[in-house]
Amino acid sequence: MKTTSTSLPMAWLILLSVCLPGALFAQQLVDDSFQPKxxxxxxxxxxxxxxxxDSAHHNFHQLDGRYRPFAKVLSSAGFRVQNHSTAFTEKGLAKTDILVIANALNPRNARNWNLPNFPAFTRAEIEVVFAxxxxxxxxxxxxxxxxxxxxAGDLAELFGFxxxxxxxxxxxxxxxYFDTKGGGLSDHPITRGVSSEKAVSRVRGFMGQAFLIPPQARPLMSFTQPSIAxxxxxxxxxxxxxxIIPVTGWHQAATLEFGKGRVAVFGEAGMFTAQVQKDGDExxxxxxxxxxxxQNEQFLxxxxxxLAKKL
Structure with a gap:
């Protein structure tokens, strides 16, 4: 299947105009005025x-950059948030409760996102995280x-994604958008929250990818409307x-209980931070x-x- 650039919706055209290679890094800025509700x-x-x-793998989103708002939200909820700037080792993760890896990159793709794209993690690191x-x-x-x-594909595959x-x-x-009414947002402990006032019924995404999940995983965000990649x-x-390929029925978020631990996988990073995109003077x-x-903040x-096993 093929498509033409003119078939893209207006939101895409706006993003494309400011996200071309070279311009993307300058235009996609963290919103430091953001404060959690x-x-x-x-x-x-x-x-x-x-x-x-994680910040050890040329991550496009990390604590001292585009994920500062992410960290602010977690801190407001009582989590202790720290940067992790070294390769994954058994010793380095020994006292860690939750590891967040957001948009890691291989060094060869840090400034060049064109194909070919390469794995961000060594096999040794993947085995450490798996164990x-x-x-x-x-x-x-x-x-x-x-x-x-x-x-991140090699790491995801080890867990069946x-x-x-x-x-x-x-x-x-x-x-x-993903909402419970349309089935795009699943009934899940994450959407139910710790109480009714902390429940989530609708979240907004910002593009991203679609993925398939293993049978034992639970869907969280799914493409229930006609979708393509x-x-x-x-x-x-x-x-x-x-x-292009059809991805209707694929997922953008899912969870997995694995051994004694847990995995939450998301195919979109922007929904969990606050950024501003420059378009001329706008x-x-x-x-x-x-x-x-x-509701994205409560969803986060x-x-x-x-992941902390409180839900």
Whole structure:
């Protein structure tokens, strides 16, 4: 199947105009004015779970950059958040409750997102993380659109997830939502929350990828409306020869209980941070404080509470 660039919805065209290679890094800025709405400490009687956010793998989203708002939300909920800047080792993860890996990259793709894309982790690191989860650790693995699925694909496959190195689109939709009414947001401890006022019924995504899940995993966000994935050879370059495949019924978030541990996988990173996108003199909000994303913050908190085994 093929598509033409003119078939892309307006939201895509806006993003393409500012996200071309070279411009992307300058234009996609963290919104440091963001402040969490949450005022509840979920661990008032003891130190909260230790969350390490990976920065050792050329991560596009990390604690001292685009995931500062992510860390603010977690801190507001009582989690202890720290940076992890070294390769994954048994000793380095020994006292960690939750490991967050967001948009890791191989060094060869750090500034060049075009094909070929390469794995971000060594086999030794993958085996360390696998064993750590099996013995009780919790992993939050986030891999957005191309080239991130390829970078994290080997790690995901070890837990049974099949990533697609592509860009996903819900056909005919200029904005991407998942809600419980339409089935795109599943009934799950994460959506139910710790109480009815902490339940989540609708979240907003910002493109990303679609993936397949193993039989024992639980869907969390699914493409229930007609959806397709674009697979260009060059980052953000789409034309009449760009391959596409249908991904209706695929997923953008899912969870897995594995051994004594837990895994939460997400195919989109922007929904969990706050960014601004420059378009000339205009600023477009993306993520936690964007219109329609009012429940994304609670969704993030609930996801971490599930990983902390509090849900």
């Amino acid at each position: 949450n005022q509840r400490d979920y661990f008032p009687d003891k130190p909260g779970p230790l969350v390490l956010i 750590w989860v099996k013995e009780g650790g919790s992993l939050m693995l986030i891999a957005d659109h191309m080239p991130f699925p390829k970078a 099949q990533f697609l190195n592509a860009y996903v689109e819900v056909r005919g939709q200029r904005e991407q 674009y697979m260009p050879s060059k980052s953000w370059v789409f034309d009449e020869d760009t391959p 600023l477009w909000k993306m993520g936690l404080d964007a219109k329609g994303a009012e 908190i609930n996801s971490l509470l599930w």
